[in-house]
Amino acid sequence: MAKEIRVNVDNVQHLPDNWKKCIGTGRLGLALQQEYLDHLKTVQQEIGFSYIRGHGLLHDDVGIYREMEIDGEIRPFYNFTYIDRIFDSFLDLGLKPFVEIGFMPKLLASDSQTIFAWEGNVTPPKDYFKWEKLISKVTRHFIERYGEEEVLTWPFEIWNEPNLVNFWKGADKEEYFKLYKVTVQAIKSVNKAIQVGGPAICGGSDEWITDFLAFCKRENVPVDFVSRHAYTSRQPHKVTADYYYQELAVPDKMLEEFSVVRQLIKESDYPQLPFHITEYNTSYSPINPVHDTALNAAYLAKILSQGGDYVDSFSYWTFSDIFEELDVPKSQFHGGFGLMGLGHVRKPAYHLFTFFNQLGNKLLYRDEEIIVTEREDGSIALIVWNLVMEKGEKHDKDIVLQLPFPNGSYFLSSQSVSEKHANPWKTWQQMGRPRFPLKSQVEMLKKSAIPYFESEQLVVSEEELTLHLTLTKNEVKLIELIKVKDDSATYPGLDDHLIDSY
Amino acid sequence: MAKEIRVNVDNVQHLPDNWKKCIGTGRLGLALQQEYLDHLKTVQQEIGFSYIRGHGLLHDDVGIYREMEIDGEIRPFYNFTYIDRIFDSFLDLGLKPFVEIGFMPKLLASDSQTIFAWEGNVTPPKDYFKWEKLISKVTRHFIERYGEEEVLTWPFEIWNEPNLVNFWKGADKEEYFKLYKVTVQAIKSVNKAIQVGGPAICGGSDEWITDFLAFCKRENVPVDFVSRHAYTSRQPHKVTADYYYQELAVPDKMLEEFSVVRQLIKESDYPQLPFHITEYNTSYSPINPVHDTALNAAYLAKILSQGGDYVDSFSYWTFSDIFEELDVPKSQFHGGFGLMGLGHVRKPAYHLFTFFNQLGNKLLYRDEEIIVTEREDGSIALIVWNLVMEKGEKHDKDIVLQLPFPNGSYFLSSQSVSEKHANPWKTWQQMGRPRFPLKSQVEMLKKSAIPYFESEQLVVSEEELTLHLTLTKNEVKLIELIKVKDDSATYPGLDDHLIDSY
């Protein structure tokens, strides 16, 4: 039986677009690549995020920190050749850096522990004085190149997930606080108004938030925002050479985490601090096939719909499958985080974001599976989804939506992604899962990745619009309703029936 | 009940691609326009015709023939500023001119009769000597700019539809022969090897063909090819300020015309002459809505499939709705000839051409509603269509195709256009037929114009492939079948069922 929804339009709220404030990226060094930039250009044209955040600003492939021997003495050398090119590219695409300070340049590292195929060093500096100088040099360079006005809009987040032993040696909290303090002092020594924050933890140890803010208060260390990550996958139940398989918690689990941390902040000495989710996704693994599925889009719909109620920004990890944390991608569909797959193939979750980009900022109605908005021009845009985490095919959903509405004719269009449509992962399976597809196969995958489109003309006659919505398993559908300005009467003698077959 | 087709692969023929040898265009002066060139660029990328033919080489907007008064004497002046720009553009896009000599520059016209909103003069030259000089100057200029080798590949066709009184004053056959003779002599005086031909008639007076060849023989006038047009629409039964409504004859009517003229040529003194259909379409009116419909695609399918059996080239009239014969287009969908509509919106017939472009050159099977081919790499490409010229909705068609085929797994993809899909004309109606749509409406029309895509994996197990094909009214479907090179076994431990919901 169909679920019935009757929208009460007396209670219109403002819908923030925090979901598009920031987007995640593989390590910054990848931003030199052409295909990476091609993906990002399309993402910006069709979605248009405001900030971009990724690891590896100080990693040795970007190559900022070097040393030279001059007359027998070792002196630091700061090389901005690549980071200038990278940040120039971001700004040209309308993206500001959400700066993440890390990882440790090999020459400054106190130990050899690294993370990822690309070997990001995760140990504290062996010499905090040299580190402080590096940070202030980098900060000053940004201001010299991009101007103070610009750089003051960039948040600087200190390190990444220091509460995990593989991201920060020993997950040593006190050492992190020391790093935070020294780094923030270096940044603020260049310009006090630059925004700094942390602790950039992954979930599971929210006491770090409380301790971090207490530390800042106690030591009088500046803090301008709080950051954390959120993933809803459990430990893998199977790991192969190619894939991680994990179960997911329900989407509400993530919203609950957003809420809990917001509450911690409110109860802290800094109740007004902005709170940024600087990474989120279903699985935290770059080789979990869930990222390639329609499920991922249907799953994330509620997060995009409601996440902005709790956090100032939440940054999907990541925009593209151009990514190397577990080595060079080994197949066309390898379970990468990307909205955009290799070869510029849009994945289902990509369309979820373009659909949200069509919503208006007047929120008319919202629940577990639908969000209804009005746009500035008075048209309606709604997204409805049918998340099915169980196996099997029979999971259609019917919804009847009723909305008080002016009489008249309306143009209704819908676009949808589902198991059947805009599902290049499925098409790729049918092709035999080619690891390194031919150009012609990639072209076919692109064709398979376009949302299903339908349109009709609706007449509203009794001041009420009724929409019968049917969704298949894991379908996400965007519906737009626009008042028809009918020109038909301006064609005197118009008669389609005079065309053969009509 | 489904029609059954059993393909006998013992009888493979070569399938020529004469359908893509040439494409028609609105008058050449329009080729200065940006949107025109944008359409043409896309057409060439996705279809890739070899030649382009349009009216108006000598019309006053291209402006080749002028006169100046020098010391009281009137002298001809030949201005190549625009034609150089136009032909440069064509050649840059991989298109050679199929040169049509006409219409008459006002300064050389013997009378004031014109055709079209843009007033092409259709009268004989008032001074054949000046005309001859003009033709030789133009021909010589082409060789100077583009080189002899290039220009020798361009056919030169003399005039357009001289058998109609509105295209040639009085439809005067003898005067046409005179024009032909003088023009051909002028061209050949520059270079004997340039190919010339005529009589470029529209249908309905094929005695012109016979008379024309007899004239050439009798007067020893060179002729290197024969040309004619073909349209299958009857006289309009209703004409409004916006539209012509006409009935169509069946597609076989057109093929029959191709065949009849080919026979006439074979029986003439020039039995080996190439025969070019330099224009064809359903309706000859640039404001007949049939051109915007799915019917037009389904109708033309058989022509594209079989036309090459009879003629050396047949040139669809025209590639774009950028066209002004009946004035500036007055609406987004105005019944224009174009494969591509205003605003870069692909019409159903556009896709028919891209579908044919996917066929191989080994013809396995062909009948009234299907063409099955093999491509160089061994894959199969077939097009199937369901032309329905009657009204009403219930006209689905079922076909069962059986083909001897090697055992194995195959990737099958299909793309289709129909009344329901890739039908922007219908979507535009739902929008209220906006004459001058907003940019956002044009974007929506583009989304509506994408063929419906499906794919699956098929297993052939008994050396025979069986396809069950179902088509809705006026659907045209491309199916591609490619042997799967299965990489699945290279992913050890692969198990989709370990993903939630799969």
Next chain:
Amino acid sequence: MAKEIRVNVDNVQHLPDNWKKCIGTGRLGLALQQEYLDHLKTVQQEIGFSYIRGHGLLHDDVGIYREMEIDGEIRPFYNFTYIDRIFDSFLDLGLKPFVEIGFMPKLLASDSQTIFAWEGNVTPPKDYFKWEKLISKVTRHFIERYGEEEVLTWPFEIWNEPNLVNFWKGADKEEYFKLYKVTVQAIKSVNKAIQVGGPAICGGSDEWITDFLAFCKRENVPVDFVSRHAYTSRQPHKVTADYYYQELAVPDKMLEEFSVVRQLIKESDYPQLPFHITEYNTSYSPINPVHDTALNAAYLAKILSQGGDYVDSFSYWTFSDIFEELDVPKSQFHGGFGLMGLGHVRKPAYHLFTFFNQLGNKLLYRDEEIIVTEREDGSIALIVWNLVMEKGEKHDKDIVLQLPFPNGSYFLSSQSVSEKHANPWKTWQQMGRPRFPLKSQVEMLKKSAIPYFESEQLVVSEEELTLHLTLTKNEVKLIELIKVKDDSATYPGLDDHLIDSY
């Protein structure tokens, strides 16, 4: 002997950029062309005007006004297909329309008098009621498509040069006032806040200004700005089939005209009205070779430098040689108005505009032949020119410029155009004045059209900068002086002399 200039920096003024507020174009219908838009795109990237103004909004090639017969009755039909495409293109390039209302659609014309090869009708409407309806329909359409906020920034100027008999039948002043009144009422009936103005006269009859403003006052007709044109060429002393030859008055003549009219406005009932020069150039003829010369650049330098003192905008006529008033251009260099010549060849005057685009908005010094400015970053940009209207080669000029200046090292760059450099007209003469140059010749002309570049490092040691400037005949030179931030010391052991030959 060198002229000595000592700049007193105590008296810094603001330099307005009124010279780049508006640019002229050939008739709007040409804006459909690809090459036109290519030129305009480059102009906007390298100069960046704010508005664009051209004739022919209502001319029959744009095709807005049509009539259809419906049931025996003639009804107006408003066709916005082309004007939408044109204005969309302008806005995409960052240009707003400076709307010029004119000329008369043939179907509304009271008589057959036309102007230009493209036959713009210059007669009053035969039916002012239909005219009024046309104007209000067009205005309303602009608002519907582009929004009220946008259209309120567009000035609407009524007609063009009604004080000339060839632009307005009989140069009938009273009839113009009538047209103005009816047109303005039509526009304001749609939205009162739209800015309207006139009388758009050419020079030589400034009493029209006074009379026009008196008329507006007397009849209580709205007027939001005053407009006029300015050209400094005399009557032609020779006219050939290809060229007009005219003498020029000195540049001060034009500035004086600006000033006189500004004074007339100040003394009128509307002393605060904005004053726009909606066309200016040396010669008013589109086939005067002066437009192709270095002289034109040197001549206009003073106008660009000082014109903004008198007028709110002055609009160079025109940006491109894509222009048809005296027919399709008959040669590569035909004396057209354009900054950009056919084939995307920049003419000397083009560079004058790009040079002015490098100036800062702090005016340090200005006289007959130099303008010195400071930019926001503290760097200096100056333009110096050597206008020589006499024949002969020996006309070099020496200037010594002294400027109080902080000690330090400076990077000085200069770019210049002159008879010798960036003079494609001269190169074209050497080629034999090819009317229809080959692509390879156009490429060569582009190479010849690049300004001469030089650079050096200057050291200022006694708080005073001294520049010795030498200019050849009709040279215009841009000099930029930027403080050196010297990294040389960061290369330990640097020694160029260890390179062979250095």
Next chain:
Amino acid sequence: MAKEIRVNVDNVQHLPDNWKKCIGTGRLGLALQQEYLDHLKTVQQEIGFSYIRGHGLLHDDVGIYREMEIDGEIRPFYNFTYIDRIFDSFLDLGLKPFVEIGFMPKLLASDSQTIFAWEGNVTPPKDYFKWEKLISKVTRHFIERYGEEEVLTWPFEIWNEPNLVNFWKGADKEEYFKLYKVTVQAIKSVNKAIQVGGPAICGGSDEWITDFLAFCKRENVPVDFVSRHAYTSRQPHKVTADYYYQELAVPDKMLEEFSVVRQLIKESDYPQLPFHITEYNTSYSPINPVHDTALNAAYLAKILSQGGDYVDSFSYWTFSDIFEELDVPKSQFHGGFGLMGLGHVRKPAYHLFTFFNQLGNKLLYRDEEIIVTEREDGSIALIVWNLVMEKGEKHDKDIVLQLPFPNGSYFLSSQSVSEKHANPWKTWQQMGRPRFPLKSQVEMLKKSAIPYFESEQLVVSEEELTLHLTLTKNEVKLIELIKVKDDSATYPGLDDHLIDSY
């Protein structure tokens, strides 16, 4: 006193374009970068090499060779994700790979010795069986993706400079022969017709050539071409953190090396083998400032002019400063090999190549400092240079060239690079050698990098052309002479003197 040259045109030879057969590149992994591809696209548009050769096909950043553990067993995994993208890019740009087999994947290396900042492993395989399998897999993949016809046009060169201890462990010749044999067998096992060769030595040990060919003969190992490198710099006399300073031998030294090796081949058992110089330049160091100078262009002129007499191809090392052998470039001008500098700034040597690209293939005359050719259309193109390896400024050179020539008017254009013009290195010095220039500084460097252009019209009256050529220090000048087709007479009444100031 001027040198006099009198050309005898009785002795016209064919001039091969072996100088543009191949170009060198930094390691293949860099070809993923956007700026790299931007440079390469321009190089191909303006020069158009046929092949590209670089190190690192098998290096771990391209990532072809990997291993996975499956059920406790280690299996090789071949990842073609990146190499497909790289070779696709090359082929899209009209470049075929000149395949260099190397260096050693870490997982197959017998030892840890590496070269370059990017740590290419230079040791023999630890398991020749796995190596052989890798090579055959890679070769087979190329054929599967690009087709046999294409891959048969790609030379496969085995390793790089094995005669140097830093490129091949121990410079062990016997081990190299073993590697060669195994590798060639692997390649030929896939397709016998693939061309293979070596020994890819750097200069200084030409006995390797002889020994290598003797080895092939003795062991009956296929060899299809011989390859070697050539650099003319001596050992560095100073090395700083930023630069190497080295003296150069004269250019003839390089030509002599070409000649000597050609002779060795002729005297071997394989006298007909093609001989490819797969790398050459002045200095072999990627941080020698000579590469940025005008000297480098003047020096290489003779090599480009005469090299093709001795070798089948010679491949300039390298096209771009996007290069990392000695780490990420540390400054805008860092002495990199590139024809194109960072930020898309063309260096003097870049223009040398574009100049040679303008030569015809009929060689009229050639000596130490000039090459004179005739092009297909009968025009003349010559390059003249003034190599000065001594210090000081006074080194102008005068040449008088006399050439039997038809009477007539000629358009002469010249473009030149020298110490003064098209020398962005000098301009950058004047700017203070900014390591990381601002965008505005890069724009200025681009302006400074354009060759100096001049043109004139010459009249030849006594069947002899006389050109007086003056060159400044290290100037390289291209002169083109094209017959004037004079249109001037077609402008009746033409009179430039009627223009003010002319």
